[in-house]
Amino acid sequence: MQRKREREQQQLYLIEGAHVVQEALKQAKPQYLLATQAYATADWLQDWQADLIWISDEVAHALAETVTNQGIFAAMPLPAQVQPDTLTGSWLLLDRVQDPGNIGTMVRTADAAGLTGVVLGTGSVDQFSPKLIRSMQGSQFHIQVFSGALSEWIAKFKAIGTPVYGSELNPQAVSFREIQPAHNFALIMGNEGQGMSDTLLQQTDQNLFIPMQGAAESLNVAIAAGVLLFQLQAVDKD
């Protein structure tokens, strides 16, 4: 299940680690669970005995993509690619972002900022790749994650009056500090090296930039997303 083609043939993807497996089991029934004897007395596994296959430490080591592993894995059914129930709320759209670590960090950040969902545009990393699954650390079970053509998503957001913001390294663009926080928006972040595509930049309502005071040439894309999301997302008073 390390490759996209195999995942699609089997209609399964693999997650690993006790915390993320527990998050996954709150959402869906696994095809099967794999665990080492270290989990023989784990309370939270008691409900899943029928789905559980015991494995040796050697098998766990071979299954894991990382040097260290926690000895527990779940093969989860690949969800049918569905449409979101609602497009209201705030969304992060990723245009050809390449690094699974950056994408996972942005999904976690979107989760922490209270967003509704994240859309991985065509040309981004596959949503179920093991590296991305690991990097999202379970946040994909807290907020909605979709894949699709961003121009179609942009059109849908505009149709319901949700402002769509692009981001670019262009001091002629609008400073992010000028945008009033809101509960409805879509923000697009672009590729690590090239930024957003020109085509998408022309489809947005406004394009934002983060003024840089120092001599730095750019911010890491996930840092920029964090700065923008915590500015754009309206915070409800307690």
Add this chain to the structure above:
Amino acid sequence: MQRKREREQQQLYLIEGAHVVQEALKQAKPQYLLATQAYATADWLQDWQADLIWISDEVAHALAETVTNQGIFAAMPLPAQVQPDTLTGSWLLLDRVQDPGNIGTMVRTADAAGLTGVVLGTGSVDQFSPKLIRSMQGSQFHIQVFSGALSEWIAKFKAIGTPVYGSELNPQAVSFREIQPAHNFALIMGNEGQGMSDTLLQQTDQNLFIPMQGAAESLNVAIAAGVLLFQLQAVDKD
């Protein structure tokens, strides 16, 4: 020069890559430069011919810590550990942050946010480790970077009236949105897993947290630093 002991014995550290080497040469004279024939006609190297040693692609490959390399390296003199000229301005202090990638990203972010400097507290990665040097991408030549005991730095900031902010995952702490942007402050970020030490949390003026709206348990430390620095740092109007 991959190990701290060797760097201290030789009083040299190694940087690699054309862009970062150029940034370094603006600041200090190298002990020597190493370049492959790919740089035989590079204009910016003409002034440094006396310091230049030509190397083969094989040597470049062996020297580089990364799989791909740009074929150019500089052995730079280890700067004497000096005190900053001034403590005014805004500073980022790192308490036992472990990951060189996170530290480098925070130095770049501090640079972009217009900070004065970054202090790596005792127990952080060595300032001249190759991984950190690579991760800072030259931002260490734009802003000041020091190493030292954070409690001493905190005392110095307090002595000149600069507010010192800690950061913690504690909803009882002060929301970062309540702090007015300023040109003088010191912000402390803590270890990836454990956060700031209790001892340092007690030495600050105020401890800040980032309210999380989603179900996420924490933000990546570099993302949190980005969100806080772009809020705390006062922006001069054009």
